[in-house]
Amino acid sequence: MSTLNALITLVVFPGGLAILLTGMIYEWVDRKLVARLQNRMGPRWYQPLADTVKLLAKEEVLPNGVHAQMFYALPVIALAGALTATLYVPVFGLRPAYSFNGDLIVTVYLLSVLTLCMGLAGANTLNRYALIGATRTLTQLFSYEAPFLLALLGPALVAGSWQIGEIADYAERHWLILTQPVGFLVAIIGLMGKLELPPFDAPEAETEIVAGALTEYSGRGLALFRLGKGVELVIGLTLVAAFYLGGVANPLLFFAKTLLLLAGMAAMQTLLTRLRIDQTVGLWWRYGALLVLAQYLAVIVWQGVMA
Amino acid sequence: MEFNKTWQDMLEQLKTWARVNSPWAIHFNSGSCNGCDIEILATLTPRYDMERFGLKLQGSPRHADVLICTGPVTRQARDRLIRIYEQMPDPKFVIAVGSCALSGGAFQGCYNILGGIDQVLPVDVYVPGCPPRPEAIIDGVVKLLEQLKAGYQPAARRSGVLRPVPVPVTDAG
Numbered sequence: 001m002s003t004l005n006a007l008i009t010l011v012v013f014p015g016g017l018a019i020l021l022t023g024m025i026y027e028w029v030d031r032k033l034v035a036r037l038q039n040r041m042g043p044r045w046y047q048p049l050a051d052t053v054k055l056l057a058k059e060e061v062l063p064n065g066v067h068a069q070m071f072y073a074l075p076v077i078a079l080a081g082a083l084t085a086t087l088y089v090p091v092f093g094l095r096p097a098y099s100f101n102g103d104l105i106v107t108v109y110l111l112s113v114l115t116l117c118m119g120l121a122g123a124n125t126l127n128r129y130a131l132i133g134a135t136r137t138l139t140q141l142f143s144y145e146a147p148f149l150l151a152l153l154g155p156a157l158v159a160g161s162w163q164i165g166e167i168a169d170y171a172e173r174h175w176l177i178l179t180q181p182v183g184f185l186v187a188i189i190g191l192m193g194k195l196e197l198p199p200f201d202a203p204e205a206e207t208e209i210v211a212g213a214l215t216e217y218s219g220r221g222l223a224l225f226r227l228g229k230g231v232e233l234v235i236g237l238t239l240v241a242a243f244y245l246g247g248v249a250n251p252l253l254f255f256a257k258t259l260l261l262l263a264g265m266a267a268m269q270t271l272l273t274r275l276r277i278d279q280t281v282g283l284w285w286r287y288g289a290l291l292v293l294a295q296y297l298a299v300i301v302w303q304g305v306m307a
Numbered sequence: 308m309e310f311n312k313t314w315q316d317m318l319e320q321l322k323t324w325a326r327v328n329s330p331w332a333i334h335f336n337s338g339s340c341n342g343c344d345i346e347i348l349a350t351l352t353p354r355y356d357m358e359r360f361g362l363k364l365q366g367s368p369r370h371a372d373v374l375i376c377t378g379p380v381t382r383q384a385r386d387r388l389i390r391i392y393e394q395m396p397d398p399k400f401v402i403a404v405g406s407c408a409l410s411g412g413a414f415q416g417c418y419n420i421l422g423g424i425d426q427v428l429p430v431d432v433y434v435p436g437c438p439p440r441p442e443a444i445i446d447g448v449v450k451l452l453e454q455l456k457a458g459y460q461p462a463a464r465r466s467g468v469l470r471p472v473p474v475p476v477t478d479a480g
Contacts, residue, residue, distance in 0.1 A: 031358070040356040046328070047361055053325035054372070059396035061369060129367075206366035218369040218396040 009097045015086045022091075023230025024048035026262060030233070033266035048230070055223035063216045065126040074117045074124070075217070075224035081113030082231040089238050090168050093254035099165045104156060107164065108149050111235065114228045115141045115194065121221075122213025133212030136203040136277050140193060143281040144200075147288035148190030154183035154292065155243040157299055164242075172247030182295045184244040186288045191236040192265055193280065195229060199272035200280055237261050326372070326398070327452050329361040333371035333395070337388045338420070339378025342438040343405035347375060350441040362448060368394040373451070376428070379407040379414045380421045392428050398461050401430045402447055406437040413437075431461060 010016055027048045035042025062068060087097045088107045096103075115137060122134025156162055158179075159170035177184045193200040196212075204212030214225060241248050241257040248254040275283065336344050351357055351364055365371045368391050380388060392399070403424040406412035411422040424430050431454075434447035 035356070035358060038353050040353040041359040042356070043358050043361060044328075047358075050325045050328035050361060051331075053321060054329040057322040057325060058372075058398070061394070061396050211365065211367040211370060214370075215367045216369055222370060 009087070014091045014094055014097060015083055019083065019086045019091060019231050019234060020227055022234050023227060023232075024052065026233050026237070026258075027230045029259065029262055030266055030269075033263055034270055037267065037270040048226075052223050052227060055219055055226070058219035060219035060221060061216075063125055063127070066124050066216070070120070070124050071221070074121045075221040075228075078114040078117035079224045079228040079231070081110045081117070082228040082235065085110035085235050086231065088164055089235050090165070090242055090248055091234065091238050091254070093248045093251040096165050099163055102162045104152060104162050104164050104167070105149075107235075107239070108145075108152065111194065111232055112141065112145060114225075114232055118213045118225065121217065121225075122215070125216040127216050129210040130213055130215040132209045133203055133215065136209075137196075137213050139277055140196070140200065140203055140280055143284040144190045144193035144288075147186050147284050147292055148194065150289065150292040150296070151183045151187035151190060152239065152243060154180045154295065154299065157296065158303070164239075168242040168247050171243050172249055175244075175246045177244045177246075180244070180295060180299070182291045184240070186292050187240050187244065188261065188265065189288070190284075191240060192268065193284070194236060195233055197265065198269045199275050201274055202277045202280060205274060233262075234258070323455065323458070327455050330373045330400075330448065330452065331363050331365045331371050332373040332375050333365050333368050333391070334375045334377075335388060335391055337376060337378050337384035337424070338381035338414075339405065339407060343377035343408070346438040346441055347377065347404060347444060350444045355441045355445060357445070357448070360445075360448065360452070368392075369396065371395055372399060373448070374399065374401045374428075375404055376401060376408050376424045376430075377404050379411045379417075380424060380427050381419050382421060383419070385421060385427055388424075388427055400432075400451060400461050401428050402432045402434060402451065403430045404434045404436075404439060404444060404447070406435060409433050409435055429461070431459075 012018065025045075025048075028043060028045055031047070032042040032045075062071060085107050088099065088103045088110075090096050119134045119138040119141065122130040122137060125131075155167050155171055155176050158174075158176070159167040161167055161170070196203050202208075204214070206212075209215075214222060217225065237258040238248065238254070241254070241261055245257045245261070248257060334344070334347055349355065357363075362373075368374075372395070374392060374395060376388070378384075392401070401424065403409055407414055408424045411417075411420055414420045415422065421427065432447045432451045434443055436443050439447075
């Protein structure tokens, strides 16, 4: 019976199918909101599903000069990493399916697997645009990863635990956005950097470098990478909402808070223009990381004073 | 709803549905005067918003389903045009936009012009006009999508010619 339960958790709900579909719905919400803010009609509600099915049904071209096994394996690993991360976060307002001490760090690294795979996928091909895209993807990874992790460790510090479930429990009783506003801002902007949304879309800037690291991918590989991004969008929003916006104790709160965050992100995508890659790095290391560290210091001093 | 359908038919229907609802396009200019290109860009602006049909402009030919071509094919651009076409994964469709893409238009008979797009690639939809209005381009795309719904096969597959026959270079006269 426990095997069956585990299988359902992995393949159907809350991991697997349910999170893939939610990822597609969130992608549609994002695209529709951006379209409405640009005074357009925007895509229809089943657009991401149609895109995915079409890509899965298309021919997958194996370009000359690539390592074939890696070319086929990387999208699968990327999606697997994102799906595994689902099991450790409170998606749909449920308790995390699996939990152990220190799973926050594991989750953040599982989320980075997708970006790493995209970087490798770009570096694997001979295409120059893909190579530049891969360089930019990895540069961006090194710039946002540390501030994003630091921003998620702020709640861990005050909750006194490194377990996502326990931090979420603590955050349900305290709205950490009020006590740690800098951490919230850095986390939400870090999430946009992670998902390569505008203004941090230099790694896939289609006006400069065709399609970035994924230039040579067609059909199935591209579909899996896109699905992985959708899953990562949901997980990232869940993490930020659970840690900073008073927790996601039930499905209603979960959808309300994550969609609110998504609306904010869509507005920022519309408002801001693309940053150059050096500006992105400068933004994270000169301001993001330093501000979060300063906030850490304040939290630690405050805890010391209160103790 | 029929119940005697095999699952292959259902899968085929699903694929067709997805293809009709998500045509990603790439735009190539093989020697146009830029008039048609400006109209294509106007088609993609918020006013006409092609995303409501699921059409997205892609940077990479590997991601695209529809090749939107403008202009007559010059001898210089011919190899690039064929190359872009061959980089696209199957099934792929070609839309020729503008009088020049149809027949060579005002440039017909020039020493450096091969003629319309169909001299080089199998074309699925012709959109006439000099330049065609955005409404005409949208009409062309929607006609292609409706044909697809009715079970249309790409021109490339019907003719069986994937690699176009090279055009012999004649003396410039």
